[in-house]
Structures are given as structure tokens and as C-alpha cells.
Amino acid sequence: MTRRPVRWLLPLSVVPLLALLAYGFRVNPHEIPSPLVGRPAPGFALQTFEGAPFALEAQRGKVVVLNFWASWCRPACYEEAPVLERQWRTYRERGLVVIGVDIQDRDEAARTFVREFGLSFPNGRDTAGKVSVDYGVYGVPETFFIDRQGRIRAKHVGAVTDEAFRTNVEKLLADTTG
Amino acid sequence: MIPEIGGAAAMVALALAVWGAVAAAVGTRTGRPALVLSAQHAALGVFVLVTACFALLTYAFLTFDFSLRYVAINTNLGTPFYYRITAVWGALEGSIILWAWMLSLYTLIVILRHRESAQELYPWVLTVMLAVMAFFLLVITVAAPPFERLAPVPADGRGLNPLLEDTGMITHPVALYLGFTGLTVPFAFALAALISGRVGDAWITMTRRWTIIAWYFLSLGLLIGGWWSYHVLGWGGYWAWDPVENAAFMPWLTATALLHSVMIQERRRMLKLWNLSLVILTFGLTLFGTFLTRSGVIASVHAFTQGSIGVFFLSFLALVLFTALGLLAWRWDALRAQGALDSILSRESAFLLNNVLLVAAAFTVFFGTVFPLLSEAVRGVKVSVGAPFFNQVNVPLFLALMFLMGVGPLIAWRRASLDSLRRNFVWPVALGALSAAPFFALGVRGAVALLAFVLTVFVAATISVDFVRATRARKRMGERVLPAMGGLLLRHNRRYGGFVVHLGILIVALGVTGSQAWSVQTETTLRRGEAVELAGYRVRFEGLSASEESNHFKVTGAFTVSNGRAVGVLQPAKKFYPQETSPIAGVDYRLGLREDVYLVLGDFAQDGSQATVKLQVNRLVSWIWIGGAVLTLGAMLAILPERKKPA
Numbered sequence: 001m002t003r004r005p006v007r008w009l010l011p012l013s014v015v016p017l018l019a020l021l022a023y024g025f026r027v028n029p030h031e032i033p034s035p036l037v038g039r040p041a042p043g044f045a046l047q048t049f050e051g052a053p054f055a056l057e058a059q060r061g062k063v064v065v066l067n068f069w070a071s072w073c074r075p076a077c078y079e080e081a082p083v084l085e086r087q088w089r090t091y092r093e094r095g096l097v098v099i100g101v102d103i104q105d106r107d108e109a110a111r112t113f114v115r116e117f118g119l120s121f122p123n124g125r126d127t128a129g130k131v132s133v134d135y136g137v138y139g140v141p142e143t144f145f146i147d148r149q150g151r152i153r154a155k156h157v158g159a160v161t162d163e164a165f166r167t168n169v170e171k172l173l174a175d176t177t178g
Numbered sequence: 179m180i181p182e183i184g185g186a187a188a189m190v191a192l193a194l195a196v197w198g199a200v201a202a203a204v205g206t207r208t209g210r211p212a213l214v215l216s217a218q219h220a221a222l223g224v225f226v227l228v229t230a231c232f233a234l235l236t237y238a239f240l241t242f243d244f245s246l247r248y249v250a251i252n253t254n255l256g257t258p259f260y261y262r263i264t265a266v267w268g269a270l271e272g273s274i275i276l277w278a279w280m281l282s283l284y285t286l287i288v289i290l291r292h293r294e295s296a297q298e299l300y301p302w303v304l305t306v307m308l309a310v311m312a313f314f315l316l317v318i319t320v321a322a323p324p325f326e327r328l329a330p331v332p333a334d335g336r337g338l339n340p341l342l343e344d345t346g347m348i349t350h351p352v353a354l355y356l357g358f359t360g361l362t363v364p365f366a367f368a369l370a371a372l373i374s375g376r377v378g379d380a381w382i383t384m385t386r387r388w389t390i391i392a393w394y395f396l397s398l399g400l401l402i403g404g405w406w407s408y409h410v411l412g413w414g415g416y417w418a419w420d421p422v423e424n425a426a427f428m429p430w431l432t433a434t435a436l437l438h439s440v441m442i443q444e445r446r447r448m449l450k451l452w453n454l455s456l457v458i459l460t461f462g463l464t465l466f467g468t469f470l471t472r473s474g475v476i477a478s479v480h481a482f483t484q485g486s487i488g489v490f491f492l493s494f495l496a497l498v499l500f501t502a503l504g505l506l507a508w509r510w511d512a513l514r515a516q517g518a519l520d521s522i523l524s525r526e527s528a529f530l531l532n533n534v535l536l537v538a539a540a541f542t543v544f545f546g547t548v549f550p551l552l553s554e555a556v557r558g559v560k561v562s563v564g565a566p567f568f569n570q571v572n573v574p575l576f577l578a579l580m581f582l583m584g585v586g587p588l589i590a591w592r593r594a595s596l597d598s599l600r601r602n603f604v605w606p607v608a609l610g611a612l613s614a615a616p617f618f619a620l621g622v623r624g625a626v627a628l629l630a631f632v633l634t635v636f637v638a639a640t641i642s643v644d645f646v647r648a649t650r651a652r653k654r655m656g657e658r659v660l661p662a663m664g665g666l667l668l669r670h671n672r673r674y675g676g677f678v679v680h681l682g683i684l685i686v687a688l689g690v691t692g693s694q695a696w697s698v699q700t701e702t703t704l705r706r707g708e709a710v711e712l713a714g715y716r717v718r719f720e721g722l723s724a725s726e727e728s729n730h731f732k733v734t735g736a737f738t739v740s741n742g743r744a745v746g747v748l749q750p751a752k753k754f755y756p757q758e759t760s761p762i763a764g765v766d767y768r769l770g771l772r773e774d775v776y777l778v779l780g781d782f783a784q785d786g787s788q789a790t791v792k793l794q795v796n797r798l799v800s801w802i803w804i805g806g807a808v809l810t811l812g813a814m815l816a817i818l819p820e821r822k823k824p825a
Contacts, residue, residue: 007510011503018496020548021469023555025488072336072757106756 035136037155041066041146042134046101046124049114054099054122056150063172064097064146067160068132070105071113073140080141080159081117087165088121094173099123103132103140147172181246184234184325191227192315194220199308206301214301218289221308224315225282232279235324236266244335247328248272254337254757256729264348265338270472270487271324273351278314280359285311288363296384302370303363310362313494321487337729340755340762346406354399354426358464360392361429364436365461365502368454372505377450377512382440387817389440393433394813400426401686401806412763412778414699414794416802417690419568424547425467428540432460435536438529438586445591446526451506451513452533458502463540465495470547521593528586535575535582542571577629580687583680584637587673588644605643610636622695630691634684641677667815675816682809685801692798699794701780706787713795715741715775717748722786730755732764735779735789739768750779750791773797 041064045055056064067084069077088098100123102110107125114123126132135144145154145168154168198220205213235248239262244250252265252272267276285307292300318324364385371381403423404416417423436456443449469491506513519526546567588602613635614628622628645666652662667674702710704719711717720736731754739745751764767776773795780790 007507008504010507011500014496014499014503018492018499020551020555021492021495024551025492104758 036144036152039152041144041150041152042131044126044131044134046126046131048122048124049111050122052122054124056099056146059097060150061148062095062097063148063169064099065165065169066135066144066146067098067100068103068126068135068137068140068142069100069113070103070140071109072105076159077113077141080143080161081113081119083160083162083165084121085117085119087162087169091169091173092121096169096173097121101126101131103129103137145169145172147175180234180238180243181325181327184231185319185323187227187230187234188315188318188323188325191224191231192312192319194223194227195308195312195315198224199305199312202301202304202308214304217301217304217308218293221282221285221289221304221311224308224311225286228275228279228282228315231318231324232266232275235272235275236263239263239266242335244333245327245329245331246324247326248324250328250332250335252335252338254335254729256727257335257338258343258728261338261343264342267351268338268342268347271318271322273355274314274317274322275324276351277355277359278311278318280355281307281311281314281362284359284363288366292384296367296380298374298376299367299370299381299384302373303366306366306369307362310366313490317487317490321490337755337757340730340753340758341410344406344410346402346410350399350402350406352399353395353402357392357394357396357399357426358429358468360388360395361433361461361464363388363392364457368457369502369505372454372502372509375509375512377454377509379443379447382443382453386440389433389437390813390816393430393437394810394817396426396430396433397809397813398806400430401803401809405803408799409765409767412765414697414776414778414792414796416693416799419543419546419565421547422471424543424568425470428543428547429460429463429467431536431540431543432456432463435533435540436460438536439533442526442529448518448526451510454506454513456533456537458499458506462495462499462502463544465491465498469495523589523594523599525586525589525591525594528582528589532579532582532586535579539572539575539579542575543568546571573626576687577626577633580630580633580637580684583683584633584640587677587680588640602643603640606636606639609639624695627691627695630687634688637680637684641681644677645674668818671815671818675812675814675818678812678815679809680812682805682807682812685805685808687805689798689801689803689805692801693796696797697794697799699792701790701792703781703788703790710791710793712793713773715739715745715793715795717775717777717791717793719789719791720747722782722789727753730762733779733782734764735782735791737777737791739775739777745775748775748777750777752779752782769800771800774799 041056043055043057045053045057048054056066065084065088067080069081071077084098084100088096092098098121100114100119100121102113102123102125105125110123110125135142141159143156143160143165144152145156147153153172156164156168198217201213201220202217205211205215205217235246237243238246238249239253240259242249242253242255248269248271252268253262257265265272267273285304288303288307292303296303367381367385367388371377400423403426407418408414408416436453439449439453439456443453469488472487472491519530521527584606585603590598610632614632617628617631622631645663648666648670649659649662652665653659657665698713700710700712704710706719706721709716709718716739718738720738723734723736725732725734732751733754734749734751737748737750739748745768748766748768750766753762753764755762763778765776765778767774776794776796778792778794780792782789
């Protein structure tokens with residue numbers, strides 16, 4: 001055995017590979033880099049479930065969190081709805097706008113969703129699917145963070161967490177150049 | 179009740195598998211056959227219990243038992259009967275059960291076939307197979323429990339991924355898993371050989387047919403996957419070098435290498451170490467593939483669920499590789515080669531080259547698949563590796579393999595004399611070279627395509643030369659032509675089975691070459707009554723109709739297709755499933771030997787006045803499926819029990 005210790009390197013040779021694969025757990029393949037980041041946010045206008053009009057262009061000068069969701073999107077949208085509501089209540093004082101866009105949904109089911117979670121920020125349906133196409137929505141939920149100049153600054157795929165929300169919003173609120 | 183019974187059955191099965199693995203090992207170490215017998219009974223128990231789990235889950239699907247989380251997620255009241263059965267393995271938890279069930283079945287057959295014939299190896303084979311089994315049962319009980327309850331019980335489920343509502347989805351996973359799990363058998367024998375120190379040729383002889391069977395199912399799984407991709411996904415292709423496809427392709431490549439390299443060991447007592455390494459590599463790749471597709475580590479268009487299962491698979495992969503390679507290092511001295519390569523011009527060297535090329539192909543696929551991860555780890559840059567890389571690297575390798583397919587079976591063992599080379603290869607080379615002219619005249623212009631066609635002729639010619647010569651030899655012995663041919667096929671079934679498989683692969687290669695080189699497509703928006711023309715086909719938009727199906731809403735277009743004469747009405751559709759973000763394409767097509775007309779419906783106006791349509795004329799694609807059928811015949815022939823040669 002001592003004659004050829006080299007052969008024991010054979011099993012050890014797989015260590016780097018395994019380490020690389022283990023590293024894979026730390027990265028998130030869902031952070032798909034969106035080509036839209038850094039670009040102006042496509043404008044849209046829709047009617048909220050309360051019947052009020054909402055236009056993105058009218059929010060210029062404010063930080064906007066744009067969230068795409070659907071009532072059938074279980075469990076991710078169900079996880080993030082309370083987060084969005086909580087964060088919106090925290091940041092509304094500082095002028096943050098949160099807008100929920102419901103896509104590929106039935107009106108009734110969507111209204112139930114809003115009612116159940118007691119969502120108080122504006123929510124509306126993207127009836128023609130145009131908004132989700134403009135934003136290249138891959139699947140729900142997806143959340144876009146838009147700065148005061150109306151540029152998309154970050155995209156979050158999957159249920160948004162308190163931390164992700166806070167980090168992105170704090171950064172954009174602090175940026176008062178616009 | 180079902181969740182409790184199912185969960186308990188899985189747990190007992192896990193205990194039995196662990197017991198069996200330990201008992202077989204201890205039994206053979208301490209010379210107590212009763213313990214090995216007990217392990218055998220444990221394996222039988224595992225089979226019964228896993229069968230029960232599988233049956234219970236199927237029953238839960240058939241009866242819409244939404245108290246099971248897995249059932250509620252993968253079916254709804256609208257799911258047709260047929261797809262309720264396939265939905266059982268439509269997602270992670272159920273496919274692991276299917277996997278475990280097949281593995282337990284293989285274990286059972288191994289017991290039946292080898293408990294007498296493989297005295298020294300057998301207990302260790304049992305240990306390895308039951309240990310692998312135990313891992314999958316651990317996944318079933320801990321990481322991905324299919325019998326998890328859902329409370330409160332929903333009135334209706336979410337529904338199966340609509341893309342999986344297809345007949346291909348019954349057979350594709352089944353074939354693929356039969357291939358994957360089947361590769362456990364040679365792996366178990368290889369480890370048994372290493373542990374027991376009997377690293378001679380016994381394990382090779384015993385597992386040869388197992389490897390062919392597993393290889394065949396893997397091939398079938400890949401081809402059916404291609405067919406599914408072609409006729410369901412609506413992008414007009416059958417292979418995209420997606421990580422999930424690569425995951426199945428890598429073990430196929432190394433298993434193919436193994437099928438060839440074992441012949442050198444049988445003949446020349448060479449390559450012991452190499453063959454053992456190939457078996458370990460192949461089995462490792464099946465685990466790696468499952469890890470890749472189920473852990474969510476690498477982004478893929480196939481949306482698979484992820485969870486803690488990745489950690490399980492990675493740990494098991496690490497355990498398998500350390501154990502197997504450690505054993506290899508331990509037995510190093512016994513594995514030194516006995517024979518030596520006599521000449522470059524010999525069948526050994528052709529097979530060796532074949533192995534090098536196949537493993538190189540597997541490595542490039544592996545590299546391309548994990549590169550995004552590597553790039554992110556090392557440079558912090560997210561990249562994706564696409565088809566161009568894989569094609570560029572693999573096409574030359576595959577062309578070289580085609581060439582070897584012609585050379586390998588005919589060239590002599592040890593050392594080929596110039597005379598024998600002339601006798602065997604003059605005609606095939608001449609025919610291949612001459613065929614370039616007619617192909618060129620027919621319009622085959624690309625270098626790769628031309629080379630592929632010429633090589634096909636060359637290989638087909640070598641097979642004919644061999645077959646004709648062998649038939650003649652038998653005729654001289656007084657046999658008639660047809661019985662002589664039949665006798666050849668049956669008596670040398672392994673050799674001629676291999677030839678037929680080669681033919682099948684060539685036909686697949688032609689289909690791939692043709693479809694890559696000459697397929698054309700166009701995308702356009704048509705008003706009702708308008709027509710688009712492509713490659714001699716005229717496609718006229720007649721109108722749209724809508725219908726409500728049991729679990730989705732469907733908009734169907736009607737397009738009249740003609741090419742001089744009427745071809746028929748194609749009806750591509752768009753299906754809207756309530757649980758899906760985007761509509762699912764329903765492709766319509768007419769398959770032909772020369773070309774397929776393939777129609778995908780895009781956007782349309784609500785009032786049906788206009789529609790966008792993608793029209794493809796895909797050349798020679800059907801030959802891929804025909805090649806698959808030929809390959810099946812060849813594999814069947816090769817699997818037949820070998821006849822005793824007359825003395």
C-alpha cells in the first residue's frame with residue numbers, strides 16, 4: 001500500500017467536483033438576469049379591483065414595487081401576499097408605491113385572493129396580458145423594483161421575502177438624485 | 179388511511195432493505211448462508227412493499243384522493259382517467275416510487291437468475307443493490323414523501339402539468355427509468371467483484387446482457403423523449419441540449435462505451451481497470467443526472483420541483499464515488515492489464531478509439547452542462563451554454579464514431595494484415611466514396627451532411643460485406659440462402675444484433691443530419707382565407723373554433739394544406755389550462771418519409787379573423803423514429819440467449 005500511495009488520489013479526485021455541485025446549492029438559478037434591468041419600465045395603465053385607474057407614468061418621482069401574481073399560484077403567491085402587505089404598510093409613509101398586477105386569472109378568484117389577504121395597496125388585472133408580456137414575465141410571482149426616474153433597477157423571481165423587499169426598497173428610497 | 183399505510187409500508191421497506199444489505203454482507207464474510215438467505219427474503223419483502231406503495235398511490239390518483247398533497251398538486255377532477263395513471267409519476271415523489279419499484283424488480287430478477295450461478299459475487303451484489311434501494315427508500319420516507327397529507331382537503335386539485343398529458347409520457351419515463359435502474363445491476367456486480375477480489379471476467383460475462391438491456395431502455399427513453407419534445411412542445415425540434423436531456427445522454431454515452439470495451443476484456447483480458455471505471459462512471463452519471471434535474475442547481479427549461487432532495491442525491495453520489503473509487507484503488511494491483519496492444523491496426527485499437535471518443539463526448543456534454551455553475555463559482559458571472567457549443571464539439575466526434583462503426587466489427591483482432599484490410603474494406607470504401615457524387619447531385623452540399631451520408635453508405639456496405647460473406651460460407655456447407663441467413667442471425671445473435679443496432683443508429687443519424695441541414699420554417703400572420711407558401715406547400719387559414727375540454731379551454735385553427743394536390747386539413751390548437759400561466763401549444767403535423775409538415779398556432783384575434791402561424795417543413799425527421807424501431811429489433815436480437823455453438 002505504501003508503495004503506490006498515488007492510487008489513493010483516485011477517490012480524492014472527485015472532491016472538487018462534489019464541492020462545485022455543493023456550491024450549486026448556494027446559488028439561485030431563478031435569479032435570471034433580466035435584460036430589462038437598467039431600462040425604463042414599460043408604461044401601463046389598468047383599472048384596480050376598486051375601480052380606480054392606475055397608470056405607471058403618473059408615479060414618476062416615486063419608488064414603485066411592481067408585483068405580478070395570480071390566485072392559482074400556490075404556494076408562492078400565498079406566501080408573499082402577507083409580506084407585500086406588511087412592507088407596504090411600513091413604507092407607504094415614505095412615499096412607496098406598491099402595485100399588484102394579477103395575470104391569467106379569473107376575476108372572481110382574484111377578488112377573493114385580495115379580500116382574503118386584506119390587501120390594501122392597489123391591485124388590478126392585466127386582462128389583455130399586455131403588461132406581463134412587456135415585462136417579460138416568465139412565471140408568477142415576479143417582482144420589479146422601479147426607481148424614481150422610472151427605470152427598472154431589480155427583478156425578483158419567486159416569492160418576495162421581507163429581506164429582499166427591504167434591501168431593494170431602502171436602496172431606491174435612499175437614492176434621491178431624481 | 180392511504181397515507182398511513184403507504185408511509186408505513188415505505189418505512190418497513192427501508193428497514194428491510196437496510197437489514198438485507200447488512201445481512202448479505204455479514205453472512206458472506208462470516209460464512210453463514212442463513213443470513214444471505216434472510217437478505218434474499220428481505221429483498222422479496224421490499225419488492226412486495228414497494229409494489230403496495232405504488233398501487234396505493236395509483237389508487238389515490240384514480241379516486242381523486244386530494245387528502246394526499248401529491249395527488250392534489252398533480253391532478254384535478256378534469257384529468258382524464260388515462261392521465262390520472264401517468265400522473266402518478268408526473269412529478270418528483272411519484273417518479274422516485276416508480277424508480278424504487280423498478281429497482282426492486284431488477285433486484286428480484288437478479289436473485290432469481292444469479293443466486294446459484296454467481297456464488298462468490300452474489301451476496302455482495304445483493305448488498306449493493308439493497309443499499310442503493312435503501313437510499314431511494316430513504317428519499318421516499320424523508321426527502322420526498324409521496325404520502326404526505328394535505329389539510330384542509332381541497333375540493334379540487336391543481337392539475338397535472340399539461341405538457342405531460344401525452345401518450346409519450348407513459349412510455350418515456352418508464353423506459354428511461356428502466357434504463358437508469360438497470361444500470362444498477364452491472365454496478366452492483368462490479369462492486370461485488372472489487373469487494374470479493376474476483377476481478378476476473380466472471381462479472382463481465384454475467385452482466386453483459388444486463389448492460390444491453392439497460393442500454394436499450396435508455397436509448398428508447400431518449401428517443402421517446404425526442405418524439406415527445408417534437409410533437410408536444412411545438413418548437414419543431416427533438417433535442418435541445420437541455421441539462422435534463424444531457425443528464426440522460428451522458429450515461430448513455432458511457433454505457434455505449436462499456437458495451438464495446440467489455441468485448442476487449444472478454445477476448446484479450448485487457449482493460450479490467452477501465453471497464454470497472456466505466457461501470458462506476460456510468461452509474462455515477464445516472465445519479466448525477468437525477469441530482470441535476472431534481473436539485474434545481476442548474477436552470478433548465480424543464481420545470482422540475484426542487485427541495486432538500488438535492489442534498490440527499492449529492493451525499494449519495496459522494497458516498498458511491500468514494501466507496502467505488504476507494505475499492506478500485508484498494509484492488510489496484512489485481513487490475514493490471516495482462517494483455518497488451520499488438521498493433522494499431524486491430525479491432526482492439528478501433529474499440530479503444532471508440533471508447534475514447536464516446537467518453538470525450540460524455541465529458542464535453544458534462545462540461546457544457548456544469549459550466550454555468552463553474553462560471554458562477556469561479557468568476558461570479560452567470561452564463562448559459564447552448565446548442566451551438568454542444569453541436570460544434572460533438573458533431574466531429576460523432577462522425578468519427580460513425581467511421582469506427584464501419585471499421586470496428588470487420589477489422590481483425592490483434593493485428594490486421596494488409597491483405598485482410600483490402601478484402602474487408604475495398605468495396606465499402608469505394609462505395610462510400612462513389613456515393614458522394616449522387617448525393618452531391620441530389621443537393622447535399624454541406625460538408626458535414628455529405629460526410630454523414632457517405633459514412634452511412636460506407637458502414638452499411640461493411641455490414642453487407644460481412645453478412646454476404648458469412649452467408650456464402652454457410653451455403654458452401656450446403657445450406658440454402660434463407661435458412662443460412664436466419665441461422666446466422668440467431669447463432670451469432672450478439673454480433674448481428676450489434677450490426678442491426680448500428681444500422682438503427684445510422685438511420686437516426688441520417689434523420690438528425692437531414693433535419694438539421696434542410697428543414698425550413700416561416701412565421702406569418704394570416705387573415706381568414708389567406709395562404710402562406712413554403713417549400714412547395716400552400717397553407718390556407720380557414721378559421722378558428724373554440725371548445726371546452728374536460729380540464730381546459732381550447733382554440734383550434736383550421737388550415738388547408740396542399741402541395742399541388744390536397745394534403746389535408748391541419749388543426750393546430752392553443753390550450754388554456756386554468757393552472758398555467760401561458761397557453762400550451764397543440765401542434766398538428768403530417769409525417770412523411772421525406773418531410774413533415776408541422777404547424778403551430780400562435781396569437782390570434784379574438785373574433786377569429788386572423789391568426790399567426792408557424793409553418794415548418796422538417797426534412798427526414800421520421801427516419802429518427804424508424805431508426806429507433808430498427809435499433810429495437812437489433813437490441814432484441816442481441817439480448818436473445820446465446821446459442822451453444824455446434825462443436
